[in-house]
Amino acid sequence: MATDPTPPSMYLEDMDEVRRVFNRFDTNNDGKISPAELGGVLKALGSESSPDEVARMMGEIDTDNDGNISLQEFAAFCSAEADPYHSAEKELREAFELYDENHDGKISAAELHKTLLRLGEHCSIEDCAGMIKPVDANGDGYVSFEEFKKMMTNNKK
Template structure:
């Protein structure tokens, strides 16, 4: 997940379904205490390959932690990722999607392969096989090349119908 630290920016990922929001929240909440600490946020960003500085993590925490208790609860997390009616706001939503895509595109060839997806999901603690990842990719691979292009990724991430749940990793 690409995280944009600009205080005026919109969230980088457009989560539509409350179950998706809870699932992503649970991945961030490493110790399952119902809140995300700065260390947990930094850990997920690092696992995704982001070189986010401690200062950037602190700014992100400050932006999302609206009750200023030092943690992000599910309500704050959900509010931060609340779906926009326009998935490409003038603040650069497409650029943010490109950043998220690039986290998965480990070899920077413009495509996400099942190997790359498996690598990232494994780093995030998901238990799935490369075959599972190939199936996830197949569900959004409209041109049949066995990979996810940015256009396919963008379509999946901005799908308002919730049908992108097919691309979620197995639990």
């Protein structure tokens, strides 16, 4: 199995990308995702998950049952070998749909702005348009799902 060329997930091409996504969830940078951090991210993305739902999600991912999600557990959850019903691609699609409020298949600067405000980020619509521009491969001023995947998995240097 050590020579298995399967990437860690359907959309995360390598462990560096898995780590970058993990770090977005690990808001206090302690190297683990707590139930509160998971619940906070879900709430910021518009999901009104109950404490029981967050506990269920934690139970699925926290395989050593220490009450937190480690980077290794997160990588295993994101892997292509994880339950296909809860694939990383599906999770990313659900996140995209939370940004795409009018469900037209693309994220506008206004939609990005509104979501970032819910996440506690303070920026202008012009700032959001500036964030969209580098990932807007077709130049239409919007972020498609494919462009969204790139934006979510690539950190600025």
